[in-house]
Each structure stands twice: as C-alpha cells, then as structure tokens.
Amino acid sequence: MNLKSYLNLYSLLENDRTTREERRAFGLSHSTFKNKPISQLLAWENQYRPQLKKPLLSDDISSYLYKVTFTLMVIAFIFGLFSGIVLLSYSGHEPVNVVYFIAMVVFLPLFTMTLTLISMFRANTAQSVLVHLTPAYWMEKILKLFPSKVNRNIQDIKISPLLTNWVVIRRSQCIALFFSMGLLLALLAVVVTKDIAFSWSTTLQVNPETFYNYLNILAFPWRDFFPTAVPSLELIEQSQYFRLGDKLSDEMIHNASKLGEWWKFLVFSTLFYALLVRLGIYTIATYGYKHALKKSVFSLEGVRALLHDMNEPMITTNAMGNEPIISFSHKDIQEVHKLDTSYDFVQGWALSTAQLQVFNDTMKVISPSISEVGGSNTLLEDSEIAHKSFGEVLFYVKAWEPPTLDIMDYIEELTKYVDKIIVYPIGTEAEKYQTKQQFIDIWIGKLSMMDNKMNAKKIWIKLP
Numbered sequence: 410m411n412l413k414s415y416l417n418l419y420s421l422l423e424n425d426r427t428t429r430e431e432r433r434a435f436g437l438s439h440s441t442f443k444n445k446p447i448s449q450l451l452a453w454e455n456q457y458r459p460q461l462k463k464p465l466l467s468d469d470i471s472s473y474l475y476k477v478t479f480t481l482m483v484i485a486f487i488f489g490l491f492s493g494i495v496l497l498s499y500s501g502h503e504p505v506n507v508v509y510f511i512a513m514v515v516f517l518p519l520f521t522m523t524l525t526l527i528s529m530f531r532a533n534t535a536q537s538v539l540v541h542l543t544p545a546y547w548m549e550k551i552l553k554l555f556p557s558k559v560n561r562n563i564q565d566i567k568i569s570p571l572l573t574n575w576v577v578i579r580r581s582q583c584i585a586l587f588f589s590m591g592l593l594l595a596l597l598a599v600v601v602t603k604d605i606a607f608s609w610s611t612t613l614q615v616n617p618e619t620f621y622n623y624l625n626i627l628a629f630p631w632r633d634f635f636p637t638a639v640p641s642l643e644l645i646e647q648s649q650y651f652r653l654g655d656k657l658s659d660e661m662i663h664n665a666s667k668l669g670e671w672w673k674f675l676v677f678s679t680l681f682y683a684l685l686v687r688l689g690i691y692t693i694a695t696y697g698y699k700h701a702l703k704k705s706v707f708s709l710e711g712v713r714a715l716l717h718d719m720n721e722p723m724i725t726t727n728a729m730g731n732e733p734i735i736s737f738s739h740k741d742i743q744e745v746h747k748l749d750t751s752y753d754f755v756q757g758w759a760l761s762t763a764q765l766q767v768f769n770d771t772m773k774v775i776s777p778s779i780s781e782v783g784g785s786n787t788l789l790e791d792s793e794i795a796h797k798s799f800g801e802v803l804f805y806v807k808a809w810e811p812p813t814l815d816i817m818d819y820i821e822e823l824t825k826y827v828d829k830i831i832v833y834p835i836g837t838e839a840e841k842y843q844t845k846q847q848f849i850d851i852w853i854g855k856l857s858m859m860d861n862k863m864n865a866k867k868i869w870i871k872l873p
Contacts, residue, residue, distance in 0.1 A: 414451055418709060420465070421461065433767045435452075436719030437767065446716050450712065487591065489590065491595075494595045497595060504606040504607060505608065507608070507675060508609050518687060521585065578694050579691070583691060586684065600672045605672070606669065607648060607668050608650035617645045627682075630681050723838075742869070745872070746872055748803065752800075752802060753800030754776060754802040755803045757780075758782055758806045761781055771842060801828060804820070804833065806852070807834070808836050830867055831869045844873055856870065
C-alpha cells in the first residue's frame with residue numbers, strides 16, 4: 410500500500426457504481442486474498458483504476474508532494490552547507506570554536522529527534538502542536554497560498570489527521586537529513602581546503618578534565634573502533650581558548666599544528682548523531698507512515714461496506730431440511746425445493762462466469778466446472794460444452810426473460826449427455842434472487858412442451 414493506491418481508492422469510492430453482485434464476484438475470483446483486506450483492496454483498486462478520469466488525482470498530488478519535498482530538501486542542503494561554512498569560518502587570527510559545531514551536529518539533532526519521537530506518539534491527534542511546528546508543515550502551507558488546480562484538489566480531499574501527521578513527520582526527517590549532509594560536506598570541504606586551528610571556549614566553569622569526560626561520553630559509539638577520533642586530554646588542554654584581548658596564548662601558538670586534530674571527532678559526531686541516528690528516526694517514521702496508511706484506508710468512507718460485500722454471501726435461499734423435497738407437477742416436470750451441495754457442472758444462459766460464481770456462493774453450491782452458454786457464444790461452442798457435460802447439471806436462467814427457442818434447443822441437446830438437469834430460474838439482485846411464481850409457471854409450461862418425453866424426464870425445476 411502506498412499513497413497513490415490510497416488516493417486511487419479514495420477516488421474510486423467517491424464515484425463507485427459497482428453492485429453488490431459485482432463486488433461478491435470480485436471477492437470470489439480473488440479468493441487467495443481472503444482474510445487479507447489490504448490485498449483485496451489493492452487488487453480491486455488495480456482492476457477498477459482504468460475507470461478513473463485522467464489525469465489521476467493520485468498522479469497530480471504525488472507529483473506535487475515530490476516537487477515540494479525535493480525543493481525543501483535542496484533548500485535544507487544549501488542552508489546546512491552555508492551554516493557549516495559560517496560555523497567553521499577561520500580568519501587565521503582566531504581559532505574555530507568547536508563548541509558551536511558540536512551543538513549544531515549533536516545537541517540540536519538530539520533535541521529535534523526527541524521532539525519527533527514525542528510527536529509520533531501524538532500523531533493520531535488532529536491538532537498535534539509538535540507536528541505543526543516542523544518547517545515542512547509551514548513551508549507547504551506557504552506553497553498552498555499560490556493558486557493551482559492541485560492545491561484545490563488537496564484542499565478538497567478528506568484525509569485522516571493520522572496520515573497527514575505521519576506524512577509531515579516523515580518528510581521532516583528527510584529534510585533534516587539533507588541539512589545534516591550539507592553540514593558534513595561543509596566540514597569536509599573546509600578541512601581539505603584550509604589549515605584550521607580548532608579550539609574550545611565557553612563562559613561556563615568547565616575545566617579540561619570535565620570537558621574530556623563529556624566528549625568521551627559522546628564518542629562512546631565509535632571510541633573503541635576509532636580511538637583517534639576521540640580528543641585526548643592533552644589536546645583538550647592545549648586547545649582551550651580564553652578571549653583576552655583577542656590574543657592567543659603562547660602555548661596555543663606553539664601547538665597550532667595539533668589543533669587541527671579536532672576534525673576527526675567533528676566528522677564522526679556528524680556522521681553518527683546528525684546522520685546515522687537521524688536515519689534511524691527516518692526509518693521509524695517510514696514504518697509509522699506505512700502503518701498509518703494502512704490504518705487510514707479502513708477509515709475511508711465505503712471501504713468496510715466494500716470488504717463486507719466481497720467476503721460475505723449475499724443470501725441463502727436453500728430450504729432448512731436435510732433432504733431434498735421432491736414432488737411431481739401435473740405437467741410431469743419434476744420439482745426440487747433444495748439444491749444439493751455439489752454438481753458435476755454449473756451452467757448459465759447468457760450469464761457470466763463471475764455471476765455464476767456469485768450464484769453458487771449464495772446458494773452454497775460447489776462445482777468443478779462453471780460455464781457460460783448462449784449470449785455471445787456460437788452454436789458450435791455451446792454444442793461442445795453440452796457434449797463434454799455429464800452427470801448432474803445445475804442450469805441457471807434469468808427468470809424474468811421468457812424461455813426462447815435457443816434455450817430450449819440447448820436444454821434438449823444437453824439431455825442427450827447428462828443424467829439430470831436442474832433448471833433454476835433466478836431473480837435479479839434487487840429481488841435478492843427470489844423468483845416470482847408467475848415466472849416459474851412460464852418455465853414449467855415451456856419445459857413440459859418438449860417433444861422428447863423421455864429426455865424431458867431428466868429435467869427438474871428449482872422452486873423458491
């Protein structure tokens with residue numbers, strides 16, 4: 410399930426004209442998806458998608474979201490690149506304070522990711538404040554101010570708040586990833602192209618030993634694998650900077666060649682906290698987005714009715730007795746009140762295979778062979794079906810249509826090869842397949858007029 414399928418399903422349900430019989434026929438023809446509602450809905454959407462007007466609403470909105478997201482990612486990458494360059498700007502007179510860069514690549518990501526995790530737990534709330542504070546949310550709101558057909562379509566769609574919030578959360582993490590990539594690229598570019606002297610300075614009362622312990626804790630993910638990417642206590646002592654009249658201490662000048670070793674720690678900090686951990690949050694957001702998408706599908710108007718029609722038999726018309734109740738009419742056409750559970754063949758005159766499957770499901774009948782005769786079939790095709798038939802045949806006909814000569818000719822030909830034919834005049838879906846007695850009488854009268862009385866004894870008629 411993806412957003413396109415969701416939007417297609419939304420559009421189809423908005424203009425759905427399928428009958429319950431068609432839905433049940435679809436469910437029977439896709440029986441492998443039974444008890445898999447998402448798979449059923451995707452298969453239904455795939456089959457009926459060609460009925461939607463072009464251009465598809467899903468294509469318009471997906472294209473819009475892609476353009477907006479791509480634009481925001483480019484902006485975030487450029488902003489991250491310039492932020493990194495500014496933070497690492499080195500005039501040659503004053504060292505670069507690593508505290509600023511550490512705050513940008515460690516503490517800011519951890520803070521925003523904590524807010525993101527909280528917003529995930531609050532995502533099912535329509536007015537989720539944390540979700541609505543994200544740059545992605547407000548940038549999209551600004552872009553919606555520009556009039557366009559797509560914007561009007563988006564405003565008209567009634568998407569659940571759960572899905573909307575997860576879309577914003579997921580896209581925000583993607584945008585944050587590109588911002589961090591810009592920071593990393595700026596760091597690598599500056600380190601390669603310039604000889605930078607790093608230092609650390611803060612107005613807080615932090616001595617080198619305490620600062621070393623802080624950094625050692627931050628470096629726990631890689632300190633055992635890349636110990637050189639962890640500043641030593643000696644480096645921290647040598648790189649502590651005090652702003653006293655803009656003049657560097659003699660010790661810092663003497664150890665200037667060593668102050669550039671900070672770049673390894675900064676690179677690993679960016680890789681782990683700003684990129685790797687953020688990627689983990691993005692993965693969680695993607696999982697939450699997919700879960701919200703599936704959950705939101707069931708909140709679409711008409712989905713539950715659609716699934717019910719696909720999976721539940723329409724009616725049951727069989728009698729309650731255990732044995733068939735058989736009688737003989739005064740016109741020698743044998744009558745049956747209850748169908749058997751299985752027949753060698755099921756055939757229907759001008760009835761599609763899908764319709765016959767629905768009838769069988771409704772009547773609790775199974776058969777290894779289901780065939781359509783009459784209708785668009787040629788006489789040769791009908792003759793071949795009759796010739797291959799044997800045993801007992803359940804033969805559906807439309808009760809409201811009079812028995813034509815073609816139907817009677819086929820039934821007479823069928824009697825040459827089979828032992829028994831149950832003619833079932835079936836009503837319309839609106840009538841719940843119940844047959845009016847006047848139609849039954851017409852069929853009984855017509856069947857009793859068959860010329861070959863011996864073959865006519867093989868014919869039975871199903872009564873309500």
